[in-house]
Amino acid sequence: MSPIAYTAAIIATIIVLFVWNRLPVVVIAMATALALWATGVLTLGQSLGGFGDPAVIFIATLFVVSAALEATGVTAWAGQLLIAGAGEQSRTRLLLLTMSLVALLTALISVNGAVAALLPVVVVIAVRLRWNSSQLLMPLVFAAHAGSKLALTGSPVNVLVSDAASDAGVGAFAFFEFALAGVPALAGTMAIILFFGKRLLPERNGATMPADFSRHAKTLVEQYGLATGIYRVRVRRTSPLAGSPPSAIDLADYPELKLVAVQEGDSAAPLRRPIVAEGDYLLLRGDSVSAAAFAGEKHLAFREEAKSAGEETLFNQSSGLAEVVIPPRSGLIGHSVFPGMVTESGDLIILAVQRGGADIESDASKQRGGIELQAGDTMLLQGTWKALDNHLADPDVLVVNSPDLVRRQAVPMGPGARQATAILLAMVVLLATGIVPPAVAGLLAAGAIILSGIMTVQQSYRAIDWTTVILVGAMMPLSTAMMETGAAKLLADGLVEIVGDAGPIALLAGLFVLTALLGQLISNTATALIVIPVAVAAATTMGVSPRPVLMSTAVAAAAAFLTPIATPTNLMVMGPGGYRFGDYWKLGLPLLIWFFVVAVFVVPLIWRF
Numbered sequence: 099m100s101p102i103a104y105t106a107a108i109i110a111t112i113i114v115l116f117v118w119n120r121l122p123v124v125v126i127a128m129a130t131a132l133a134l135w136a137t138g139v140l141t142l143g144q145s146l147g148g149f150g151d152p153a154v155i156f157i158a159t160l161f162v163v164s165a166a167l168e169a170t171g172v173t174a175w176a177g178q179l180l181i182a183g184a185g186e187q188s189r190t191r192l193l194l195l196t197m198s199l200v201a202l203l204t205a206l207i208s209v210n211g212a213v214a215a216l217l218p219v220v221v222v223i224a225v226r227l228r229w230n231s232s233q234l235l236m237p238l239v240f241a242a243h244a245g246s247k248l249a250l251t252g253s254p255v256n257v258l259v260s261d262a263a264s265d266a267g268v269g270a271f272a273f274f275e276f277a278l279a280g281v282p283a284l285a286g287t288m289a290i291i292l293f294f295g296k297r298l299l300p301e302r303n304g305a306t307m308p309a310d311f312s313r314h315a316k317t318l319v320e321q322y323g324l325a326t327g328i329y330r331v332r333v334r335r336t337s338p339l340a341g342s343p344p345s346a347i348d349l350a351d352y353p354e355l356k357l358v359a360v361q362e363g364d365s366a367a368p369l370r371r372p373i374v375a376e377g378d379y380l381l382l383r384g385d386s387v388s389a390a391a392f393a394g395e396k397h398l399a400f401r402e403e404a405k406s407a408g409e410e411t412l413f414n415q416s417s418g419l420a421e422v423v424i425p426p427r428s429g430l431i432g433h434s435v436f437p438g439m440v441t442e443s444g445d446l447i448i449l450a451v452q453r454g455g456a457d458i459e460s461d462a463s464k465q466r467g468g469i470e471l472q473a474g475d476t477m478l479l480q481g482t483w484k485a486l487d488n489h490l491a492d493p494d495v496l497v498v499n500s501p502d503l504v505r506r507q508a509v510p511m512g513p514g515a516r517q518a519t520a521i522l523l524a525m526v527v528l529l530a531t532g533i534v535p536p537a538v539a540g541l542l543a544a545g546a547i548i549l550s551g552i553m554t555v556q557q558s559y560r561a562i563d564w565t566t567v568i569l570v571g572a573m574m575p576l577s578t579a580m581m582e583t584g585a586a587k588l589l590a591d592g593l594v595e596i597v598g599d600a601g602p603i604a605l606l607a608g609l610f611v612l613t614a615l616l617g618q619l620i621s622n623t624a625t626a627l628i629v630i631p632v633a634v635a636a637a638t639t640m641g642v643s644p645r646p647v648l649m650s651t652a653v654a655a656a657a658a659f660l661t662p663i664a665t666p667t668n669l670m671v672m673g674p675g676g677y678r679f680g681d682y683w684k685l686g687l688p689l690l691i692w693f694f695v696v697a698v699f700v701v702p703l704i705w706r707f
Contacts, residue, residue: 099137099472100583101137101138101139101358101579101582101583101585102583102584102585102588104137104138104139104173104579104583105134105139105576105579105583106585108130108134108137108576108579109137109628111133112126112130112341112620112624113131113616113620114365115555116620116621116624117273117620120271122565122568123565123621123624124565124568124569124572125158127568127569127571127572127573127604127624128568128572130572130575131145131146131148131572131573131574131575131576132145134467134575134576134579139579139582139583140575140578140579140582142577143380144477144575144579145575146575147574147575147578148550148571148573148574149483149570149571149572150334151261151571152261152405152535152536152537153254153257153258153261153536153537153540153570153574154570154574155537156536156537156539156540157254157257157567158259158562158564158567158662159537159540159541159544160208160211160251160540161208161211161561161562161563161566161567162212162538162543162544162547162553162558162561162562162598163518163521163522163525163543163544163547163659164207164210164561165211165553165557165558165561166514166518166521166547166552166553166561167207167211167215167500167507168211168214168215168347168523169505169506169514169518169553169557170501170512170513170514170515170517170518170552171415171505171506171509171510171511171512171515172213172214172510172511172518172519173203173212173215173387173506173510173516174506174509174510174511174512175197175510175511175515176203176215176216178219178510179220180195180196180199180219180223180238180487181217181222183195183224187618188416189229189233189296189490190292190541191208192223192227192234192454193234193237193288193291193292193295194288194292195218195257195289196216196234196237196238196241196489197237197238197241197284197287197291198241198288199216199246200212200213200216200241200242200245200370201242201245201248201284202213202243202245202248203216204242204245204246204248204252204468204523205245205246205248205249205251205252205277205280206249206251206252206526207522208246208251208252208253208254209242209243209246209252209253209665209667210246210563210566210667210670212242212245213238213239213242213595213667213670213671214670215501215615216238217235217238217670217671217674218311220234220235220238220454221235221674223240223305230300230301230302230303230676231302231303231304231306231674231675231676232299232300232301232302232663232675232676232677232681233296233299233301233360234675235671235674235675235677236295236675236677236685237295237680238671239288239665239667239668239670240634240685240686241287241288241291241688242667242707243283243287243656243657243658243665243667244280244283244286244287244656244658245280245548245654246280247276247277247279247283247284247315247652247656248274248276248277248280248281248284249273249274249276249280249526249537249629250271250273250276250529251271251423251526251529252276252280253271253625253652253655253656254270254566254570254623255373255622255623255652255655256276256644257536257631257653258570258623258626258627258665259279259630259648259651260536260648262630262631262633262634262644263644263645263648265376266634266637266638266644267324267409268644268645269645270530271645271649272530273529273532274316274530275527276649276652276706278701279649279652279653279696279700279701279704282696282700283617283653283692283693283696286510286692286695287689287692288597290685290688290689290692291598291685292294293448294685294688295685296376296567298650298684298685298688299368299468299681299685300677301675301682303676304673304674304675304676305654306467309628310501311503311504311508312510314419314499315412315413315418315419315508316371317348317418318413318419318421319412319413319480321452321455322405322449322450322452322457322478323450323457324383324412324421324449324478326379326537327356327383327384327385327386328382328411328412329381329382329383329386329389329400329411330361330379330380330381330382330398330411331379331380331382331389331393331630332363332377332378332379332399332401333374333375333376333377333378333380333396333398333399334365334398334399335376335503335679336397336398337376337396338396339374339380339395339396340374340375340376340398340424341373341374342373342374343372343374344360344369344374346374347360347374347380349392352384352388352391352392354384354385354388355382355383355384355385355388355389355392356382356383356384356438356688357380357382357438358379358381358382358437358438358447358449358454358486359380359381359438359440359447360374360378360379360380360381360384361376361378361379362379362419363375363376363379364377365416365482366379366414366416366417366482367417367445367481367485368440368444368445368446368447369480369483370444374409374486375664377616380398381411381447381648382436383438386493386561386652389528391696392554393516400579404569412480413508413509414448414509415509415511415512415513415557416482416483416513417480417481417483417500417581418480418481418482418483418501418504418505418509418613419449419477419478419479419480419485420478420479420480420481420486420490420492420497420498420499420504421477421478421479421497421498421499422476422479422495422496422497422498423474423475423476423495424471424472424473424474424475424476424477424494425473425495425496426473426474426495428433428471428493428494428495429471429494430467430471430494430540431471431472432470432471433470433471434470434471435448435451435468435471435477436448436451436468436469437450437451437468439468439566441479443485443487443489445481445485445488446479446480446485446486446489447479447480447481448477448478448479449478449479449480450477450478451469451471451475451476451477451478452475452477452478453472453474453475453476455659458475477495483501483505483509483512483513484513486501487502500668502537514551514552516551516700517552518547518551521543521546521547521550521552522543524542524546524612525543527541530543534539536603541691544558547671556569566623569621569623569624570623570627573624573627574627576627576628577628577630577631580628580632581631581635582698586631586632587634587635589632589635589636590632590633590636590638591606591635591636591639592638593605593609593612593632593636594636594639602640602642602646602647602702602707603698603699603702605636605637605640605642605647606646606647606650606697606701606702607690607694607698608634608697609629609632609647609650609651609654610631610650610651610653610654610657610693610697610698612629612632613625613626613629613651613654613655614654614657614690614693614694616628616629616695617657617658617664618658618660618661618664619653620660621665622656622658622665623663626651626652626655626660626701629651629655630648630652633647633648633650633651634647634648641703642707643706643707645705646701646704646705646706646707648703649697649701649704650697650698650701651697653693653696653697654693654697655702656693657689657690657693657694657697659682659683659687659689659690660682660683660684660687660690661682662677662679662680662682668682
């Protein structure tokens with residue numbers, strides 16, 4: 099067989115395997131690279147060369163930046179703005195705000211990151227307004243697809259298309275240049291959804307709904323009886339406690355008051371210094387009158403917010419709560435603990451202990467030296483978010499709800515949010531100005547996130563969607579094979595011959611149909627890697643600029659509306675939205691037609707042939 103025949107057979111096989119959907123996509127992608135080497139189409143270096151491509155590195159760094167924005171509560175803040183802005187308003191207002199926000203987020207942190215961040219928020223809105231989630235979630239995803247064309251960082255396809263334009267000698271696309279096609283695509287998407295979405299979308303709710311942690315702190319403090327009677331007071335410079343050891347804090351004259359913990363002022367962690375300093379905090383539990391009297395006597399700042407509900411005192415941007423269960427065979431069974439006790443690590447405070455859902459703190463337990471833990475007991479722990487993350491992986495306890503997940507939803511603009519936002523803006527400036535290549539800008543941003551302490555190296559590794567990275571890296575050699583063997587030129591010549599004298603507009607139409615059809619069955623990234631070399635070769639054969647052809651291909655790759663398997667985000671909302679396979683094409687078909695109009699007729703008006 100000739101190299102072209104081998105390449106064609108490999109392409110046909112991987113399309114069938116993608117559609118069959120029984121093998122992991124990474125296995126198919128790696129098999130593609132190995133098959134190109136085994137058949138002699140490419141050398142081993144060429145077959146595995148995609149993993150060293152700068153585009154692959156850039157795509158990986160985008161996942162780290164996206165995770166940093168989510169971990170620091172920037173996306174939670176954006177979600178709360180959405181809830182505040184939507185309120186009890188009309189469906190039109192809510193959809194406009196939702197689609198605008200997800201499009202903006204997608205442009206900066208990619209489709210997957212934006213949809214994952216806003217999915218729980220939109221479900222909560224649907225529950226609160228008593229609307230069917232199916233009326234909101236598909237518009238969320240489809241608007242994200244359109245928003246992916248607003249900037250270079252919106253989709254891996256954009257990066258691939260920009261690199262292809264550079265390799266073709268016509269110059270890479272600028273960072274915001276995609277918006278010239280993305281804005282019309284997004285505007286049309288929003289108009290179609292607003293005018294026809296209600297009739298084209300089903301009226302259902304999902305059987306599986308994401309957990310809502312927006313009221314998690316309130317639930318915990320109420321369950322453990324901490325909703326009132328918890329006060330956080332600050333040590334002033336004039337306080338007699340400043341410069342004294344914690345043991346000097348005497349509450350003998352205030353029997354209704356109990357010292358829960360002394361916290362460092364800068365970190366809100368349990369005090370590790372031998373003396374109390376100005377700005378440190380005392381966490382008190384008991385009667386409000388006694389707390390106010392004690393604060394007055396000791397010159398402690400006791401502002402109105404200190405008198406607020408326990409959830410605000412214990413659950414904030416600096417520190418949080420976590421509920422843990424003592425499992426059978428835990429090493430902690432038989433250990434004595436008591437409310438107010440600092441854990442062995444010195445980072446967490448035990449606020450309450452319950453057995454069978456009831457508080458088991460009593461005078462008798464205090465006299466015996468504490469509460470002996472049994473299997474099934476639950477403890478409420480408080481500490482900094484970092485301490486909760488670091489110490490709750492202990493196999494001796496089971497965490498009821500991950501502090502990391504809770505923080506991402508319930509703590510807007512948490513620790514590191516400003517740094518993460520600044521890093522994102524700096525990366526956008528570097529990409530928009532072209533001072534450094536995209537891969538360098540992404541690496542600088544990811545490195546800054548790690549060095550600033552927003553995420554650890556291990557967390558950064560976990561944040562990367564390795565399926566996408568391996569898919570792109572392993573499939574890139576397929577484009578090389580199509581160019582080197584002449585398969586791309588052969589397909590391009592055939593396409594040009596089909597369109598005949600109809601001109602470049604017909605070429606764009608043919609490429610759109612090819613890209614859009616493949617994109618409903620396999621990953622749009624994989625589709626782009628197959629179609630891009632064909633598009634460049636066809637443009638060269640017809641004697642037109644590759645720029646409009648490549649931009650049209652990018653728009654077509656985003657038109658993955660007809661099936662749930664077209665993109666991970668389509669599948670992501672299938673359960674929460676209660677969608678069936680046949681629900682997607684009803685709204686997706688009008689959107690596909692609009693994207694055809696943008697790709698075939700609007701793009702050539704901006705990028706001339």
